[in-house]
Amino acid sequence: MIAREFGRRDFLRMSLASAFGAAACPWLPGLAAAAGKKPSKACIVLWMSGGPSQMDTWDLKPDHKNGGPFKEIATAVPGVRISEHLPKLAAAGKELGIIRSMTTKEGEHNRATQLLHTGQLPTDAVAYPALGSLLAKEIGDPDHDLPSYVTISTRGQNELGSGFLGPLYAPLAVSGISDDPNSRANLSIDHLKPNRPIGGSDQDARRKLLTEMQDDFGKRYGGTAAAAHAASYRKAQRMVDTEAHGAFRLDQEPAKLREAYGRNRFGQGCLLARRLLERGVSFVEVALDGWDTHLENFTAVKGLSETLDPAFATLLSDLKTRGMLENTLVVWMGEFGRTPLINPQKGRDHFPAAWSTVLAGASVKGGQAIGNTGKDGTTVTQRPVTVVDFLATIFSAVGVDPVKENHTWDGRPIPLVKGGTAIEELIG
Numbered sequence: 001m002i003a004r005e006f007g008r009r010d011f012l013r014m015s016l017a018s019a020f021g022a023a024a025c026p027w028l029p030g031l032a033a034a035a036g037k038k039p040s041k042a043c044i045v046l047w048m049s050g051g052p053s054q055m056d057t058w059d060l061k062p063d064h065k066n067g068g069p070f071k072e073i074a075t076a077v078p079g080v081r082i083s084e085h086l087p088k089l090a091a092a093g094k095e096l097g098i099i100r101s102m103t104t105k106e107g108e109h110n111r112a113t114q115l116l117h118t119g120q121l122p123t124d125a126v127a128y129p130a131l132g133s134l135l136a137k138e139i140g141d142p143d144h145d146l147p148s149y150v151t152i153s154t155r156g157q158n159e160l161g162s163g164f165l166g167p168l169y170a171p172l173a174v175s176g177i178s179d180d181p182n183s184r185a186n187l188s189i190d191h192l193k194p195n196r197p198i199g200g201s202d203q204d205a206r207r208k209l210l211t212e213m214q215d216d217f218g219k220r221y222g223g224t225a226a227a228a229h230a231a232s233y234r235k236a237q238r239m240v241d242t243e244a245h246g247a248f249r250l251d252q253e254p255a256k257l258r259e260a261y262g263r264n265r266f267g268q269g270c271l272l273a274r275r276l277l278e279r280g281v282s283f284v285e286v287a288l289d290g291w292d293t294h295l296e297n298f299t300a301v302k303g304l305s306e307t308l309d310p311a312f313a314t315l316l317s318d319l320k321t322r323g324m325l326e327n328t329l330v331v332w333m334g335e336f337g338r339t340p341l342i343n344p345q346k347g348r349d350h351f352p353a354a355w356s357t358v359l360a361g362a363s364v365k366g367g368q369a370i371g372n373t374g375k376d377g378t379t380v381t382q383r384p385v386t387v388v389d390f391l392a393t394i395f396s397a398v399g400v401d402p403v404k405e406n407h408t409w410d411g412r413p414i415p416l417v418k419g420g421t422a423i424e425e426l427i428g
Contacts, residue, residue, distance in 0.1 A: 041139045041327050041362060041398040042277045045131070045285040046270070046312060047154060048334035050292030051109070053348050054356035054377070055340055056301045057083050058369075059100045061377050066340035068298055077367045085305035088313035094367040095316050095325070097359040097426045101371020101380040104336065104387050107350040109292070112335035117160050119391045119417050126408060129163035131391070132283040134416055136162075136169045138400045140282040147172040150276055152269040154287040164408045171285075174248070174272070248272065260314045267311040274318055277328060291334055294347040316360055329362035329397045333390075340377035354380045357390060362397045364426050388420030396422040 060083060061067035072081040075093030082090055082098075089096065106112040106121065115121055118128040129137075132149040140148025149162075151171045162169040250258065250268055253275075261267040266288045273284040288308060293300045312332065319325040337355025338348030354373045360366055372382035392402040395416055402417040 041329070041400075042281070042324075043135055043139075043283045043329045043331065043362075043394070043398055044270075044273045044277070044315070045283075045331045045333065046308075047285055047287045048291050048308075048332065049113075049154075049287050049289045050334065051112075051336045051338060051350060052291040052304075052334045052356075053293060053297060053301050053338035054100070054354075054373075055338065055348070056298065057086065057305065058098050058356040058358065059373055059377065061340070061375065064376050066342065066376050066378075068342060070298065070302075077369075080367075080369045083305060085302050086309045088309045092313050092316050095320075095360045096366050097364045098369040099357045099359070099371060099385055099390065099423070099426075100369055100373055101383050101385050102337070102355045102357055102387075102390065103380045103384045104352045107336055107352045109335060109350075112352065114160060115387050116333060116335050116390075118163075119388050119420070126412070126414065127163035128160070128414070129165045129169065129406070130160040130171075131394070132171055132285055133162035133165050133169040134406075135283045135395075135398065135400070137165060137406070138395075138404070138416075139398055140169075141280065142168070144280050146276075146280040148282040150174060150273075150281050150284045152272060152284065152286045153265055153289075154285055164414075165406065174269075250275075257314075257318070260310060261318075262307060262310045262314075264307055264311075266307050267314075270311040270315045271318075274315060274322075274324070277324065278322075293338060294343070294349055295345045297338065297342070297347040319361065325361045327362065329364065329394065330360045331394060332358035332360075354378065359393065359397065359426060363399075364397050368425065370423060370425055383425075385423060386420065388417050389423060390420070392417045392420035393422040393427055396427045 055061055055066065056068060056070050060070060060072045060081070062070075062072050071084045073084045073087065073090050074081055075090040075096075077093040077096075080093055080098070082093075104112070104115065106115050111121055114128070117130045117132075120126075120128045132151070136148030142148075149169060149171045150173075152174045154173070161171065250271060253271060258268065258271065261271045266286065269286040273286050276284050288304065290300060290304055312330075316325065316330065319328050319330070336350055336352040339351040341348075343349055354377060370383055371380060371385060373379065374381040395402040400416065402420060402422065403415050405413040405415050407413055
């Protein structure tokens, strides 16, 4: 027990911080040079932090008082209509599998975020791995110099981490994407650079010290946590040695393409996600914050939609043009939806009972909308989809059996998805 807890938390934090400084993130391998080694399947999650309003994006109710001021527009799919503020996605409608009948009971941000990322609610008994870690283990290449799991501009959900799977499947966190339209987008990786310059001899001394500490710890306690930490460090060292973080220079992309994605944090994050997949990363999550619209919902959602629409649509077309979409699942989701009833502050509150998500790419049968929430949007009236059903669909779409099991440190079997059934209309 002592070795497990120390190896998973204290040793990793202590050894990286004190022996190598902030220059050794658990995942800092060669992210620039080795383009061409692609995973057979990959996944990009577009995380809408805060809980996006389904009734102002994918499931409008224009003929009801709950509907609000937004208008519907036709998509490329006859009979499927979405918000007027998503015109580029409407044109890409044949790629989209819109799920309008998500339903859950969890309406608190942190708990719902964990539920959507793990299929489990928080517990002290088990540290459940996030979706990115689970897929990194299943579809990532453990021998590749690249990390399998990268997060871009995400916040609270990063805390979920790799859980009992250990540091080998922890996310590499990317930050520093500027919202300045004139930015050269010299992106940063969390903990890549030391607080102050370190000479070569000092760097070598610190590395030698850390290696000695790792060897000593492994001899004393052993276990998978120590071995996983050592492997993580070796990848980090290769990243620093090769200066492979140059792959994050988005200014190497054509200006026209960068404009198409949107010169903002989210748009450039989606572009970076495509570049990472080209270089062998298996799972990337890109966040767009601001969907917790208790106040002035319609002003906020209009602005968010104008950021989302070009980025999401360009990502799909870019992946398709490069022959990558058939192997890449793109997931649009938040932790829950917003109330059909508009509150006195012109906002919408938390609403997990009936809301929307979207899937595209990989083996998803696009060009359809699944489920129905009736005339007023208050309940699912057709084809309810639970969170575990949704997650089972994600795993199935990238060729992973959702009932496959991992084991905790003490041998307890934990299925990837407990009790869910993939949406056969999308995957069957």
